[in-house]
Amino acid sequence: MNLEQIRKDTPLHKKYSYINTAAASPPPQQVVDAMTDYLQKTASLGPYLPAFRKEIYVKVDEIRGKVAEFIGASSKEIAFSKNGTEAINFIVNGLKWNEGDEVILADLEFHSNFVPWLKLQSEGKIKLKVLKTDKSGVISVQELEKMINPNTRMITVSHLPNASGALQPVEEICKVAKKHNVLTLINASQTLGLVPIDVKKLDCDFLAACGRKWLRGPEGSGILYIREELIDYIEPTLIGWGGTVWDFDTNEFSYLPIAKRVEAGCPVIPSILGLGAAVDYAWAIGIESIYQRVKDLTEYTVKQLSTIPGISIYGPEDIKNRLAIIPFNVKGLTPERITEFLEENHIIIEAGTFMANTMLQQYRINKMARFSPHYFNTKEEIERAVDLIKTLIRKEGQQ
The missing domain is CATH 3.90.1150.10 (Aspartate Aminotransferase, domain 1)
Structure with missing residues (x-):
């Protein structure tokens, strides 16, 4: 280094x-340059000069692939988001919940991975079960497993809580969840760019993260990983061009069969370009x-x-x-x-x-x-x- x-x-x-x-x-300056170079070109060329716009969308697809490789996923399993909170909400609001479903999380969860679940509970869609932790801040996998029952649908956990700095045993947690056929959502906002992450080895179902922290990307950047087998189970919270296909003749629409289905409208190009430069920078180190x-x-x-x-x-x-x-x-x-x-x-x-x-x-x-x-x-x-x-x-x- x-x-x-x-x-x-x-x-x-x-x-x-x-x-x-x-x-x-x-x-790092390289991230800033990736963003400002793009903005300067939009000023001198216009954002929709056909050749320029084609070049930019090719870069966006390349960055999707880079991000995927960075966490051991495939590009079809990656969606861009504005932050980790938005990515979490895509899953919270995108899954179809059944009466009696239970979600388990720890009492140390950050606001953005607690309040969305509270909202679901207030609407009668789930029952929230909160695991108590001790002063170490480390989740006991054994105590967590005791809370699982036939109604448990999801376990969600922050890989590294923002206040305590207690690195969680997420691989063990995901293993226990798989044993009981329970879904897992990992909030990796404090570990993306800090801890080696391989979603296939981790065997999680969903992973959300922002880019502005340890990856050193820009504000307004984030990612969502959706396991390929579960993509069709996520109904997008926002819809529009980019994530859907619209048949003009029948006036019917369908969602894309990839994680990009949760993206709606024009991508936040500067932030995505900055995110790509941040991945390159972390990779080089x-x-x-x-x-x-x-x-x-x-x-x-x-x-x-x-x-x-x-x-x-x-x-x-x-x-x-x-x-x-x-x-x-x-x-x-x-x-x-x-x-x-x-x-x-x-x-x-x-x-x-x-x-x-x-x-x-x-x-x-x-x-x-x-x-x-x-x-x-x-x-x-x-x-x-x-x-x-x-x-x-x-x-x-x-x-």
């Missing part, structure tokens, strides 16, 4: 140390190299943060269960004060609830600060951030 070149590719590093990829990552570097940085960050007086670090105590996301509080300092002081010193982290209601209740706190280093970060940046927090403790203590 050529860290020097990687940091050159990210102009932000000339001014800031950015340790907040769990929210969104600064894209190597997803396994990215994963190993972030694992090392995670361990180093936890060790450095542990030297801060009065700190409480939340989530898995076993470092083997934690990846990339480290939430914490420091006695005597509010999370907002920590982030403000670091920003004044050109270091970006984040503070908030992260919509992690269960986790907040477990630790009896209202908010947290959060480090989320990516492969472009350095140990020196982590050390400087930690030293600044110690400086802030001394500064506040003198007032």
